[in-house]
Amino acid sequence: MRAEGLHSKLLAAAVELASPRLATAVPSLRAVARACGVSATAVYRHFSSQSDLNRALLMHIDSVFIDAMAASDDPGLPPLKRLHQFAHAYVGWGTQHPGLYQLRFESADQLGADYVRTEAADELLTDVDALLRACGAGPDVTAEDLWCGLHGLVSLRVHKPGRVWSVGLEAQIDRFFTLWGLGR
Amino acid sequence: MRAEGLHSKLLAAAVELASPRLATAVPSLRAVARACGVSATAVYRHFSSQSDLNRALLMHIDSVFIDAMAASDDPGLPPLKRLHQFAHAYVGWGTQHPGLYQLRFESADQLGADYVRTEAADELLTDVDALLRACGAGPDVTAEDLWCGLHGLVSLRVHKPGRVWSVGLEAQIDRFFTLWGLGR
DNA sequence: TGTACATCAGTGAACGCGCGTTCACTGATGTAC
């Protein structure tokens, strides 16, 4: 097994363990090793401690998230269309990877501060804000507001899986946009 | 020590342990016993198992939440005023008891389904919906939408305590209301 | 009123578990001469 091989295998296993609904916290070091069919001590060849592994996991999740957002964007499209696509991609990513979403947006600060490099996410917010301006959104609609709104949608759906909602998720997003004066 | 005494002391200790930011999960049975200055086995006189204690804790948190909402309401006020008060009370409760908020709205389903009796919360939603109608809110603004929006505000603030927001929490609530056509 | 007894809320020791971490080790790979 090549050195690089196990390193990324461990990270991938950690992501896979954290991904589904079940994950209430970061996966244990031993669980990650087990998932790779490797002894617990082998992990220490690649990460100096559990918190080092956690840090790597959270950074990895962050880049997975950023990549998903970037992949959903097409700068050639009109701003309003791009905004809609961002929103749906954000909500889609969250609901498809509830465990990762939870770790990225609802746990990182508990697991230890400054785990997540926030520059990329902040850039994203700046970009979205520019799109909002380009769409002629009112001064009282910021990327932060949009983020809060979308987060609320994702978070509640993810945490109340049994609940029956009176309106579909996609439709609810569109309704938010309409209220913000950003209807289709 | 009277029997009833320890029972509620344990519950109160569990709430206190869960309340602050630190709480990443439900407090352990031993930690609760320790906080009451009592042996771990004493807990079994009052709760049949850890999950029984958890269930009681979550139900207790739910009633604390419902009580806080009820206390903030004054049926004598005009509907719009009542809506505003509900919103601020909801967000205030969440940010003042982040650990409880997290357990009530972002963990319950992970800890074991049907822990929380949802009737009271559903009633609350129904009441809020009635208030929205009474305020002449558009058909595309439901209590669910309001809940999602407010939850997004609370959740992100609670989970990103270090983040600097471009607008204060109270102002952001009012901005949401304005967008919904429910300005002051 | 005093004695015998049942009740029951508490105790402390012990269990097996998964955890993070350490330690001395093994054995394959790569390099120096």
Place this chain on the structure above:
DNA sequence: TGTACATCAGTGAACGCGCGTTCACTGATGTAC
């Protein structure tokens, strides 16, 4: 090309920890006669 050696990614045994849970127990309180 062959031999000696260093490197280093892996192993398994062991540690101490906090956890939930069990067990036999103690000692105060309340009741029956």
